[in-house]
Amino acid sequence: MCGIFGIISKHSYELKQALQRLELLEYRGYDSVGISTLDKNKLNVYKSVGYIKTLYDKISSKKSKNIICHTRWATHGNICEKNTHPHHIGKVCIVHNGIIDNYKDLIKSLNLKDKLISDCDSEIIAQTIDRQFFINGVSMSSFIDAISLLEGSYAILAQVQDCEKCIYGVKNKSPLYVGKMEAGYVFSSDLIAFQGLIKEYYELNDGECFIANGQKITFFNMYNIQIEKESIEFKDFDYSSSKGEFGSFLEKEINDIPQALCNTLFHYKNSTHKIPDLKEYKQIHIIACGTAYHSACIGKYIIENLLKIPCTCHIASEFLFQEILTDKNSLFIFISQSGETYDTLQALLKVKDLGYKTLGITNTTHSQLSKICNYCLPIYAGKEVSVASTKVYNCTILAIYFLCKKKDIDIDAKLLTDLIKSNKEDELAKEMCKSSTVIFIGKCEDYVSAMEGVLKYRELTYRNAISYPCGELKHGTLSIIDKNTLSIAILTQEKYANSIFTAINEIKTRNGKTALITTLDVPKDTADYIIKLERKKNMPINLYSIIPFQKLAYKSCNILNLNPDRPRNLAKSVTVQ
Numbered sequence: 413m414c415g416i417f418g419i420i421s422k423h424s425y426e427l428k429q430a431l432q433r434l435e436l437l438e439y440r441g442y443d444s445v446g447i448s449t450l451d452k453n454k455l456n457v458y459k460s461v462g463y464i465k466t467l468y469d470k471i472s473s474k475k476s477k478n479i480i481c482h483t484r485w486a487t488h489g490n491i492c493e494k495n496t497h498p499h500h501i502g503k504v505c506i507v508h509n510g511i512i513d514n515y516k517d518l519i520k521s522l523n524l525k526d527k528l529i530s531d532c533d534s535e536i537i538a539q540t541i542d543r544q545f546f547i548n549g550v551s552m553s554s555f556i557d558a559i560s561l562l563e564g565s566y567a568i569l570a571q572v573q574d575c576e577k578c579i580y581g582v583k584n585k586s587p588l589y590v591g592k593m594e595a596g597y598v599f600s601s602d603l604i605a606f607q608g609l610i611k612e613y614y615e616l617n618d619g620e621c622f623i624a625n626g627q628k629i630t631f632f633n634m635y636n637i638q639i640e641k642e643s644i645e646f647k648d649f650d651y652s653s654s655k656g657e658f659g660s661f662l663e664k665e666i667n668d669i670p671q672a673l674c675n676t677l678f679h680y681k682n683s684t685h686k687i688p689d690l691k692e693y694k695q696i697h698i699i700a701c702g703t704a705y706h707s708a709c710i711g712k713y714i715i716e717n718l719l720k721i722p723c724t725c726h727i728a729s730e731f732l733f734q735e736i737l738t739d740k741n742s743l744f745i746f747i748s749q750s751g752e753t754y755d756t757l758q759a760l761l762k763v764k765d766l767g768y769k770t771l772g773i774t775n776t777t778h779s780q781l782s783k784i785c786n787y788c789l790p791i792y793a794g795k796e797v798s799v800a801s802t803k804v805y806n807c808t809i810l811a812i813y814f815l816c817k818k819k820d821i822d823i824d825a826k827l828l829t830d831l832i833k834s835n836k837e838d839e840l841a842k843e844m845c846k847s848s849t850v851i852f853i854g855k856c857e858d859y860v861s862a863m864e865g866v867l868k869y870r871e872l873t874y875r876n877a878i879s880y881p882c883g884e885l886k887h888g889t890l891s892i893i894d895k896n897t898l899s900i901a902i903l904t905q906e907k908y909a910n911s912i913f914t915a916i917n918e919i920k921t922r923n924g925k926t927a928l929i930t931t932l933d934v935p936k937d938t939a940d941y942i943i944k945l946e947r948k949k950n951m952p953i954n955l956y957s958i959i960p961f962q963k964l965a966y967k968s969c970n971i972l973n974l975n976p977d978r979p980r981n982l983a984k985s986v987t988v989q
């Protein structure tokens with residue numbers, strides 16, 4: 413993924429200012445950080461492993477008119493300074509977001525093996541541009557010749573010695589925006605970094621490149637033909653990213669759930685959204701990744717129960733390799749919090765190519781997903797900063813109820829707030845952190861909650877856990893049960909009670925510890941830990957049954973003293989394969 417940011421201006425900017433902007437992109441990766449300047453024809457590079465804040469000391473109060481910087485989510489080459497961007501080769505310094513698929517071929521064909529100084533695919537970009545500039549001189553045509561050799565996804569910014577007043581850039585399958593300042597330009601992987609800085613911006617399409625200085629920017633296509641681009645008005649949207657009274661964004665965002673649901677419902681009841689009538693379709697497919705996929709799986713139950721239309725859910729990265737066997741009159745729904753997830757977008761392009769109607773559900777209205785889909789249904793959850801997705805999950809499920817035209821929904825914010833503020837999960841979280849294995853079980857929709865519960869727990873605690881449909885335990889997995897395992901069951905519907913109680917008993921018989929999260933009144937000895945969930949008429953349980961799991965993951969993360977907002981090895985927006 414990675415985040416890139418750059419400034420070219422007639423005026424000097426403190427490097428610190430650029431890093432503050434880069435911090436708004438840190439959700440894209442936070443393994444290491446680097447910045448470079450081009451001053452007096454000299455490239456100066458500063459790097460650090462870890463969060464962006466680790467670089468502040470190294471740059472002190474330095475200033476420059478030509479700055480590029482990068483926050484990395486490692487794909488090729490481990491996490492260390494040599495693999496950190498910017499990559500400086502000869503006269504060229506680059507930052508890159510994406511993956512160069514043919515980097516190994518280029519190492520061979522351009523004979524670069526002995527020249528490499530890192531293990532990173534991105535270095536090949538700097539090597540290739542520097543080589544081309546050396547052979548044919550510094551020009552847009554040489555830049556394009558070098559870029560044409562690359563296969564894969566890339567948003568690139570490049571500084572070039574002897575060309576101090578310019579920054580080169582290009583985009584292919586990774587996002588890149590250009591903001592227009594009074595005296596220069598800013599470049600970023602996400603519009604979020606432009607807040608308060610610009611009034612107009614340009615959005616690059618794949619295969620477009622540019623050269624910019626403090627006065628003007630010139631765009632080209634990959635045939636080196638100059639192209640005109642219209643600027644777009646920049647509207648400040650809700651970027652609020654304060655933790656408020658909370659210790660972490662994760663805690664804040666779980667606490668935001670009641671308000672986020674109320675806001676989303678309010679918008680759905682009071683504004684007109686151009687959405688398709690699901691009943692006109694013979695079949696519905698929902699495609700997504702991670703937590704968004706789990707909300708899709710809940711969506712399947714909602715659509716099939718309310719509309720009786722067959723609905724299939726697909727993990728986007730799997731769907732890309734599957735044959736599409738469906739009725740011509742099918743609707744494809746894509747769910748993505750960020751609207752920028754690579755696998756989801758690729759699946760969307762595949763479906764669009766075949767001419768099916770598409771609907772996007774996203775929390776990011778200016779995203780690629782909302783632009784490409786035929787219809788877009790926004791979620792009004794507010795900005796989600798923490799890497800682990802929480803409130804958007806709940807609101808996405810509400811969006812699906814809205815699509816099914818379910819009218820009689822009320823959000824009881826008080827009930828939800830009480831649930832979130834209670835300490836009901838504290839003892840169970842302690843037990844989870846002591847157990848060798850935690851197994852989450854459920855049936856149908858409750859099994860989906862168990863899957864999402866596991867994802868949250870793994871993501872935030874780095875500990876292993878598994879989810880199982882309760883009826884499947886006896887077909888193999890019961891063998892792992894012993895006194896050190898903890899099984900957590902969720903039960904929100906009377907009709908599933910027998911299956912769950914049977915599974916709990918089978919676990920107890922084998923000395924496993926048990927917990928039950930339930931809306932039903934059950935005898936105290938049903939499980940070692942019982943967490944009661946209140947039900948409320950007109951508030952579907954699917955909207956909030958996940959909350960105890962979200963809290964358990966968060967509380968376990970706190971017990972283990974880990975970073976709730978930036979789990980290791982992850983990033984908020986996964987824009988690579």
Ligand code: F6R
Binds near residue numbers: 750752985
């Ligand atoms: C987990 C999580 C991820 C995302 C997944 C899809 O907490 O956040 O699993 O759900 O990467 O991201 P979006 O929804 O942006 O497409």
